[in-house]
Each structure stands twice: as C-alpha cells, then as structure tokens.
Amino acid sequence: MDTVLGASFAIGLAAVSRNVIANTYTLAAAAFFIFIVVRTIAARIARPPYPPGPSGLPILGNTLHIPQFRPWLTYSEWAAKYGDTIHLEALGEHIIVLNSSRVARDLLDKRSAIYSDRPHFVMAGELSGYGAELPLQNYNNAFRAQRKIVAQTFNPSMVSRYYHIQEAEARKLAKSILDDPSALISQTKFRIASIIMRVTYGYTVKGEDDPMITIPFTSMDNFSRATEPGMWMVDLIPQLKYLPEWTPGATFLRTAKKWKQLEWSASWNPYRWCKDNLETGAALTPSLCATALSQAGGKLSKEDEETLVWAASSGLGGGLDTNMSTIFTFILAMLHYPDVQAKAQKEIDMVVGTDRLPSIKDRPALPYVRSLIAEVYRWNPAVPLGLPHALSQDDVYEGMFFPKGAVVMPNVWHMLHDSAVYPDPMAFRPERFEDSDAEMRKVTDLAFGFGRRACPGYDFAEGTVFAVVATILATSTVKRAVDERGKDIMPEVTYTSGTIVFPENVICSLESRSPRTRDMLLQAVSLA
C-alpha cells in the first residue's frame, strides 16, 4: 500500500514538475517574444522613420509593388506622391530610391564614404564569379586597388593618347554603316569593343568572330541574366547555395559553374595574351594591361596579377553597352530632329571646314556638338537608374532613417526629366544648355554616376562618343531607312528595360553629304 501510495505520489510529483517545467518554458518563450516586440517597437520609436513609400503587406512588404519593367518611370510617377526619397522593403531588404539630384549629391557624393558599397548578388556575384569585377566589387581594398588602375589609365591627362584609336574606329564605323545600314548594331558593337580591347590589352581585334571578343560578349549576356531581378531564388534564399549540385531543382548551381568558367576565360585569356606578347611587341602600349605589366617588368605577385586581370576586364563590362546605347540614342535623335542635325553639321563645316575630318581635339571649338551630346545623355540616359549603391552603416538624413545594407538607387532618368530644371523634358533641344559647359556637366555628373563609384571611364567615353558623332555628322546625314515597299521607317522613341537600356528597333540609313566627304572618309579608313 505504502509502495502504491509512494508510487502515486512520485507520479503526481513528476506530473506537477513536468507542468511547472512546461509552464516555465511557455512563460520564458512568451517573455522572450514580448521582449523582441517591445525592443522592435522601442527601436522604431527611438529612431527616425524610414522615408515615405507605399505601405507594405505583412511579411512580403513591398515585394509586389516593386516594378519590374522600366522601373524608373514608376518611381518617377511615385515622386509626385512620396517625394525625393522613397522607401521600399522586400522580404527584409530595404531599398531607397532617390528622385532628386540634390539628395543624390548630398548622400552619394558628400557621404560617399558610407554610400559606396554594392548590393550583394548571390547568383551573379558569389556563384557566377562576377563579384570579382569592379562594378560589383564591394567597397574594400580589392575595389580600391582595381579602381586605381582603371582611373590611372583613363584619367583626363591620359585620354588624349587614345584619340587616334577612337578616331580610326569612328571612321571605320561611319563607313561601314554608310555601306550597309543594316550593320548598324553589329558594327557599333564590333568597333566599340575594338577600341576597348586596344586600350585595355593592347590587342587589335581581328574580326567580328574573334574569340577574344565573342567570349566576353557571351559572358556579358550571362551577366545580364545573372543579375535579372527576381530571376534567381538563391538571391532571396541564400542558403540554397549550399545544396549539392545534383539536388533536383539545383540546376542554377550548374549554370553558375558554367558561367563562372566562361567569365574566367573572358578575363584571363586576353590578359595571358597580353603577358605573352609583351616582348614580341604585339601587345601595344599605352594600354591598361601592357603598360602595367611592362612597368612591373612582366612580373607581378599573385595578388597584383588578379587585381590587374579584374580591373582590365571591367573595361568591356563598363564601356561596351553604355557606349552603344549612347550612340543609338544619338541616331534616334537625329532621325526625329533633323533641324538639330543640320545645325550641328553647319557648326562643323564652319569650324573644321570641309577639307578634313573633325578630330577629338576640335571638341572645345564645337559648343553645339557638345550640347547635342549632353542632350543625348539627358534625353535618354544609358543607365536610367544608375548602378545601385549600398549603404555600409546606418544613416539619418533630413529626419529619415536609412538602415545599413539598404540598396540605394538614384533615379537618374527622373532627375534629367525634371521639368523645373529642364522645361519640356521629352523634347530633344541642345539649345537648353545655351552653350554652357557648366550646364552640360550637370547632366554628365548624373548620367555617369556618383561619388567614389562614379564612372572611371568618363573622360575616355566622352572621346569615343565625340569621335563617332562628329565623324558621322561631318561625312553623312542620318536618314530614315526605307522598307521593301519604299515607305520610310521611323523608329519610335521607346526603350528596352534593364540596367543598361537601348532604343528598341533602331534602324536608319546614312547618306554621304558630298562626294568630297565620302572621299575623305575612304581615305581616313584606308590610312587607319
């Protein structure tokens, strides 16, 4: 009996203590939950509010609000409702859109010490190998070392050494479009790539199917796919990167591996060619790679060699599509605004004369052509939302809280279409600058990015764009192409979506301005 009582007592005691333990856990969990809620609310009360923006759904936040197609237009519309600074939150990621040049300057330029990081792309940056390249590189020592090399090669005092290369390719481009207008896109790509390969590796491209450019082209296409927003689940759930490659559904891992190998070849092949051909003299100087290698006597530490490889390969990545987009926008503008074209041609004829082709050194004497180019950058900037920056520590600006890690996107398109600054912003009007270089510079200061991440190829790009625009205007007139029924084709002013945008369906024909301009062009091409 005692044993039974004792056993029942023991069982009862055990039950009571299990209950007490269970209750204690429940209480502890509840207390912890309340602590987290109170702490979050307290933190929210203690810190200033986020900038205004559309209110989000629980958990998803603004995920469904984020525009995928030509997002700069939606953000531009939102500017009327939310103002210069818009806050969005998607699955815990904070996005800040800047809609005014004043705010972009205050943050991205003046506070660039903390606004110069890049967002983390798992698929593109980590898995596919593009994170080593300057445009995606985090704001760290590797970034500084690469950026120094690129800046040294393309700084304003260096760029005149490349003028003859830019002019020669511009002449070849004008002649090939004159001969075959349907080659506009392929020839522009080929000629711009030829300029960049020459000044980066001292390499002379052999033809449109030269693997030294076709491999980087494929790699750049892969890059666009790897950075496509919302395309890769692993960017939302980074832990997926730890899946074994054979896991069903993990094809992205195999794709990334292939892309990484190709990116590796795209970057190392031209570098190795340059290194192997320094002594033969085939790798020409001055050029980013050949000059750096010869200054180092052909011998670099492993770390310095990697820095050079990735710095060099950022030239095509940064310069190809941006230049192409700008040239196509110029063509589109000339089709829609023939009076602007005629006025620019008249200026070239008056200043340069009709006995020689314009050179990049003529730029200072051609204010209308400079204004026309500035208007191209303003009318339809190649990178309408800039490249996203990321914030490396918490910040407070005009009473608003910007959290560490936030992605900061300057809506350059909106800034350049602010009717208070640029009346009738959709019209192409170089006259709006009144020949003032300071006013033109306000445009390029936005179109080429901000602070410590601003485009290091700016001065060089200005040379290429000027050489192409001035050569085409001096020798030819951009006209509408004609379809098979003899009807003029006028491409609409519509653009693709994406980080770097292109006019859709750009098509034109070129007509020699005179037999004399045609002869001069042929002669320039045969000498080049």
Ligand code: HEM
């Ligand atoms: C019309 C031509 C060009 C335009 C409109 C343009 C525009 C831009 C823009 C908007 C950025 C982002 C800046 C930022 O993050 O705030 C950028 C970055 C960059 N550009 Fe350009 N660019 C052009 C030509 C070039 C050329 C010719 C090169 C090289 C030879 C180049 C190399 C780069 C590089 C390496 C970066 C990344 C810089 C970094 O992340 O620190 N760009 N460019």
